[in-house]
Amino acid sequence: MIKVVALVLFFITTLHALSNLEILKRADSFSKSSSKSNQFRAYNDYKNLYLRALMNNDKKLKYSALKGIVYSGHKLHIDVKQYEKEYKQAIHVTHSSKKRHQTKKVIKIQSSHKLSAVRFKNGRLILRFDKNLKKNQVNYFTLHDRKKGVYKYIFDIHASMLKSSTTLRQEGIDKIKLAQYNPNTLRLVIQNRTPLSVRFTKKAKELSIKVANKSKKAKTAIASKKYKKAPPKRLDRDKIIVIDAGHGGKDPGAIGYRKYREKVVVLSIARELRNILRSRGYKVYMTREGDHFIKLRNRTKYANKKNADIFISIHANAVGRKDAKKVCGLECYFLSTSRSSRAKKVAAMENSADLDEMDYYGKQSFLNTINSHNIVASNKLAIDLQRGALSTLKSRYKNVKDAGVREGPFWVLVGAQMPSVLVEVGFITHPDEARKLVNRKYQKTMAKGLANGVERYFINN
Known part of the structure; x- marks a missing residue:
């Protein structure tokens, strides 16, 4: 028993030195063995691959890891119901994806930059990324829809991270929305019924945006709220x-x-x-x-x-x-x-x-x-x-x-x-x-x- 535990610990420590493919091959080999200790090693490898897949959002690796967890788990009489449920869902997604790829080739281009944090600081909207921003990475333009009476101030940033849109709030601004426009572009839209003053600077990993409402009514409303000492609304953070x-x-x-x-x-x-x-x-x-x-x-x-x-x-x-x-x-x-x-x-x-x-x-x-x-x-x-x-x-x-x-x-x-x-x-x-x-x-x-x-x-x- 001591030898088995020692071997398991050895495999865990060497896991990080191996590639995903090498670990998967090793796990597949262990899972076919009649030895219970080898089957346990296989189960442990599959579980670690599952965590790696989640960390890297690797659907293919997640599918293979889940398949291995269910197979080796049944052999070892381990309760793997939750993994089995996920595996069945993964099968459905994989088959749907295969059908789509048979008719159309999909080329994925992944941005090199990722959004890591969004917040308001001293009246500025700060977007922080994992790497320094490059010169032509931010494209800024404005739109005016006269029929709807809407002004839009748009930032297209060559970056990714958001899986779903996020709505932000600032006093005097109708709407601020941040979303993944396409796999390669993160889009920030600042929308208002009256013209805005928008200024921005790029410094290292941060894009800093200063937005002010030119309307006298909006300035008066904001000033009165400050006078009442109401706490400023930051992000849409009701968490x-x-x-x-x-x-x-x-x-x-x-x-x-x-x-x-x-x-x-x-x-x-x-x-x-x-x-x-x-x-x-x-x-x-x-x-x-x-x-x-x-x-x-x-x-x-x-x-x-x-x-x-x-x-x-x-x-x-x-x-x-x-x-x-x-x-x-x-x-x-x-x-x-x-x-x-x-x-x-x-x-x-x-x-x-x-x-x-x-x-x-x-x-x-x-x-x-x-x-x-x-x-x-x-x-x-x-x-x-x-x-x-x-x-x-x-x-x-x-x-x-x-x-x-x-x-x-x-x-x-x-x-x-x-x-x-x-x-x-x-x-x-x-x-x-x-x-x-x-x-x-x-x-x-x-x-x-x-x-x-x-x-x-x-x-x-």
């Missing part, structure tokens, strides 16, 4: 987010390097994340604002009561002294009945504070009743948070390790009626990582990255 700072009160969480306490570190990061998201126009609540103990089941209960759109639980990871200098990295977990050894170890630490009264067999039975309705959405949220945090941290700090997006049986996520994720911001037991985790600048950078991940998730979904 509700609940942030959960792990542990608290009598439960310190992990005690790490130089006796740093998990409950203190995660509360600081949670507060920074709350402040950033509120400044971007979201409604944000926290399960705990101070050093208080809250039962695990009451945390998601609070999120449900607030009708939250997403739930983010923030934690810091830990290992024993023997491995303290070796193990580090940022991880994001979403809820599932996963029984992987790594998920079990991490979940055991996070679950220990509140559910000791339930025995092992009781826990396993309860896990089998988990509603998998939000698992796919939670997986996507975890991927976006991981990407956001890593890209922001790596832009300022060296040796930031990606420990991956994983699934596991975390009790703090059980009962959430919305997509929910547990973020392990790093290992508080690792000397270098622990020093960063208690640093205010690092905490703010981490929070900014997570906030960018939240925006990416809402843009994509």
